[in-house]
Amino acid sequence: MSVAIIPQPFAPCVSFILLRDGCVLLEKRRDDKEIDPGLVMVPGGHMEEGEHQHDTLIRELDEELGIQPRNARYVCSLLHPTDELQLLHYYLVTEWSGDIQAHEAEAVFWQPLSELDALDITPDHTAIAEALRLYGA
Template sequence: MQVHECVSFILLKDNQVLLEKRAKDKEYDPSLIAIPGGHIELGETKEQALLRELKEELDIVPTSYVHLCSLYHPTGELQLIHYYVVNRWEGKILSLEADEVTWYFLDSNPLEVEADKVALAEYRRLSSSLDMT
């Protein structure tokens, strides 16, 4: 089975995380509440994909980010999602691809994708030791 690599970004602000309601016309996980992200294109590094996807999906440029973990997500295709924590960026967040983006408190858990739930739990577990400088 072919593995499709993706990046997802956990944006943080004031003890809140930005989540998206995926567009209903998306091929995979339509209308679900998820951590935003997208596929890595041929020839891209994970970091290049992160920068491109943040610009395409939210119209921002990260100024501080760190790789958190990588998890498999079996959907209509087998995805290997590389999760990044982003706590500083330039630009105003716009929802360019999702139906909507909303800030949620970290202790709430409206996520509907299991890999995203695990990634957010991993962030909570490691948050004090992550180097976000």
């Protein structure tokens, strides 16, 4: 008996909202990236097949930023139609160990929450607002 594997209509991803001193960490993606080149967004990455969200979070935080979370709280999941349809699972991280570095992105920077409206970071803006509503971080 053969089993047909039906591909998912979306790419599952985990995104991490890092907050500190009234700012959120954003990345500017490199122009040579296949997905979302040059865009400014919340950092994150694709889940590997069979990987759980929390495992993706730990792996991607290390790969992308070189840090380990001390806490991580689930915020929400949102569909994001980009170069591919992504299902983004957002987590709020307010404590971590290690020094943040841009391993994969062109740059990472702290953006004041009060100035987020100036950036086109949909659906990240929605997830950040939800993180603040749920956790008051």
